[in-house]
Amino acid sequence: MKDEITREDRVANLKGMGCSRKRVEDARFTQGKGNYVDDIKLPGMLHGDFVRSPYAHARVKSINIDAAMALPGVVAVLTAKDLEPLNLHWMPTLAGDKQMVLADGKVLFQGQEVAFVVASDRYVAADAVELVEVEYEELEVIVDPFKSLQSDVVLREDLVAEDGSIPNGAHGPRKHHNHIFTWEAGDLEATEQVIDNAEVVATEEMYYHRTHPCPLETCGSVASMDKVNGKLTLWGTFQAPHVVRTVASLLSGIEEHNIRVVSPDIGGGFGNKVGVYPGYVCSIVASIVTGVPVKWVEDRMENLMSTAFARDYWMKGKISATKDGKITGLHCHVTADHGAFDACADPTKFPAGFMNICTGSYDIPVAYLGVDGVYTNKAPGGVSYRCSFRVTEAVYFIERMIEVLAIELNMDAAELRRINFIKKEQFPYTAALGWEYDSGDYHTAWDKALEAVDYKGLRAEQAQRVEDFKAGKTRKIMGVGLSFFTEIVGAGPVKNCDILGMGMFDSCEIRIHPTGSAVARLGTISQGQGHATTFAQILATEIGLSAESITIEEGDTDTAPYGLGTYGSRSTPVAGAAAAMAGRKIRAKAQMIAAYLLEVHDNDVEFDVDRFVVKGAPERFKTMKEIAYAAYNQAIPGLEPGLEAVSYYDPPNMTYPFGAYVCVMDIDVDTGVPEIRRFYALDDCGTRINPMVIEGQIHGGLTEALAVALGQEIAYDDMGNVKTGTLMDFFLPTAWEVPNYETDFTVTPSPHHPIGAKGVGESPHVGGVPCFSNAVQDAFRPFGNRHTNMPHDHWRIWQTANNLGMHD
C-alpha cells in the first residue's frame, strides 16, 4: 500500500495532544442549542419554589399552608413535617455533618429553606410562596466566629447532648457548642521553638473574606419519578453526577440501578455545583409525591444567599527567617467560619481541605497549621471556588506572609522568594506539612517571568513614581504585584482521598466502532472546560484515530463509568490519565491484530501516529482504521472480537502545577480606583493538551481572581442579613474592568501521570488572587502599608490611602 501523505500530515490530521484544536462544543452553544437544566421541559412538569427565612436565627413557631394550597395551580406545599416520615427532613453533608432540608423547628441563616411549594408554573409557585404564613420567634444572631466560640447561644441544638455535654463531631473533639473541629498538621513544638529563637519573625493577621463562585447559570434540578417502572431520573447542575446518584440512593432507599442522574450542559460551576442542596432533595420528593416531573431552579438571590459560599478564613501567621532572608519556620492558625451547617466540600480526611499546602513553593524546614471550624448564622457551603480544596486560601496566606517578611527584612520580595524556592533537584520534595510535590522548576519560571516584565525597570519606575507623588507631581501610585504559587490538584489517591467514603479515582471507557470512529465516556463532567474537545485529543494521540472521529460523553450515570466528577482541577490529572490508560489498552490489542494481519510477531510491529508498522519496513503497515475493521470482521485466533477498553485510574499522587505571575497596577489615591496596566501569567501545567483551551482557562481564572481580590464578597450585617444578594452589590467584572492578559509557560511534566499533564483550570485563580492583592498592597508599601484585607474595592483602597495620610 502506498502512503500518499507525509507523516507530518498524519500527525496534523490526528488533532491530538499539543494542538489548539477548535472546540466541538461550540456549534451548539453559539447557535443557542445548548441544553441546560432550565431548558428541560417534560410533559406535565410542575415547578417548585422555596419559602425562605427572612431571619438569620429564629424559631419556627408555625407554618400555615392553607392560603397557599387554596391558590389554583398549587399542587403541594412540603414542610419538614412531610419529609420527616421519609427521614429526609435532614440530609448528610459532604463534610460529615448534617443539614436541614427544610426548617426543622428553627432557622439558622437568612435564606434558609422553610417550605417547598409545588405548582403548575413558576408564577403560580412564586405567588404561593408569598401566601405561606410562617410565624418566627427571633433568636440572637451570631455572624462573628470569634464571638460564636465565646457565646452561650447554642446554634446547633442537635449537636449538644441532653446532659449539656458536647459530643465529638465528624472530625474529633469539639471545644464549645459552636465549635465544629480542630484540625492540625505539622509539628507545633518544633515550629514554636524555631520561631521563638529566630533572628527575624514577621507576624500578620488576615481575613480572607467570604465570597461565592456565582456561575452564570444558577443551581437547579428536574426530578422525574416513573412509578410504573420504579425508576427515578434526575437532571441537574451536578459537578459530580455519580456521587449524586449514590447519595440519592442512600437517602431515598431507591436502589442505585433504578436511579439515573444526568448532568446536561452546565453553565459554569467553579465549585458551586459540587454540593448537594435542599432543592435537589425537594424536587425528588415532590416528584415522588405528585407522580409527575418537578423542576426546581434557584434565582440569583437564592444562589448567592444559600448555595455554596467560598472562603471565610481568618488566618493568623508567623514566619521566621535568618537575617539574610532564609525562611526557617511557619506557623498558621485559621478560624474557619463554616456557617450554620458544615457543608464544606472536601475529602473526608481533610476538613480544612489542602490548607496544609500553605508552605507554598518554599523550602520551609518546619511548619505547623491549626484550623478551628466554627458555626455561625450564615449560609453553609465552604466550597473550593475555582481552586483545589482551600488552596486559594493557602496560597494567599503564604504569598502575603512572604510580602510581610520582605517588609520586615527590608528586602525585595522577588529576591526573598528566589532564595527560598524549593530547588529543581529537590523534587520529589516532601513539604514540612506532609505533601510530596511531584515536580517543579521554580527558579527557571521565576527568572523567565521577571525578565519578561523587566522587573528591575518596574522597580525603578515605581521608585520614581514615589518621588513624583511626594513632590506633588502625580496622584497616582504604582504597585508591582508578585505571586508564585504551587497548586495541589487531582485528588486523589484513594488511600488519602474520599468523599462520603467513595474513593476519588476516575474512569474512562472507550468503544471503537468498526469504521474507525469511537465513543469514549468518562466519570467527569465539563462545565465549560471543553472536555469533549481535549479528552478526544488525548485519545487521538494514544490510539491513532483522529480526534474528529471520537465522541466524548459525560454526565449520564446510565452510560458513563463511575467517577467522582469535575472540581479541584481533577479532570485531566485523574480522568485524563484514565483516558490515556484505556487508550493504551486499545493500542495493546490493536498491536496483536496488526501483527496478525501483517503476518509477523506481535513484537515486530510498532505504533506510529495512526498505524502499526513492521519494524524496519515502514511501507508495511495497518492503519488503526483497518485494525478497527478487522477487530470486528475478521476471526483472529486467540482474540475476542471487538475493540473496547475501560480504565479506572487511582492516581499514585496529586499533581502540583505552578506558576509565576506579575501584575503592574496604577492606583488613583483620590478615587481609590486601581488600573491594571499589565498582567503577565506564566503557568506550568506539565504537558499541554490544547494551548488554546489552556489560555482560555487562564484568562477566565485570572478574571475570577480579579473579582475576588478587587471587590467581590458575600457580606452580612450584624443581624445576619446578606448585604450582597444581587449582582448590583456582588461584583462580577465586565469587559470594561478586565485587562488583556499576557500568558506564558514552561513545561515540567508530572513524572507519575501517564501523559505528564497536571491540570490548569484553577491555577490562575489560585495564583491570581494574591497577585492582584499584592499589587494593591505593594503600591502602598513605600507609604507604610503592611497589610490590608481584601476585597480591595475603591472605597477600601481610598481608605487605605486615607489611613496612610495620603490625602493630607
Next chain:
Amino acid sequence: MSNKMHVKLNVNGQDHEFLAEPRELLIYALREKLNITGPHVGCETSHCGACTVTMNGKSVKSCTVFVAQANGAEVTTIEGLGTPDALHVLQESFKEHHGLQCGFCTPGMITRAAKLLEENPNPTEEEVRFGIAGNICRCTGYQNIVKSILSAASELNAAKEAAQ
C-alpha cells in the same frame, strides 16, 4: 386565568400569538411558551445579559421586559442570527477565537455583539468592551470575546468592501 392578555410577537421572522399574564416576562414567554431557549436567565435583574435579545431594533434584557410591553414587537434571538448551514460571522468567530467556554452567556453575548456591529461597524477595542459591558461572562475573562468581535467586524467590513 381571567387576567390573561392576547400577545402578538414576531420572533425571528415568525409570527406568534398566545395568551399570557401581562406580568409575564418576555424571557419566560420566549423560553417556556415559544420554546426558544437560546436566551438564558442569569439574574432577572438586568445585570448579566444572558437574556439579551433584539427588540424593535434595540438590544434589551428580556428578563426585565413584560410581555405586555413587548406586545406587537419584532424580536430577534440567537436562533434568528444564523442557520447551521449559514452561520452568522460572529458564530464562526466565537468558535475560531475561543470566545466561549460554558456557553451560558454566549447567546446573549453574540446577540448583543451583532447589534453592536450594526450600530458601530468599525469599533475600537475600547468601544467593543464598553459595548458589551452589559453582558457578563464568568468563564473567558472577555479577552477572546473581544478578539472574536473585532475579528468578525473586520470580516464583515471586508465582505462589504468586496461587494461594492
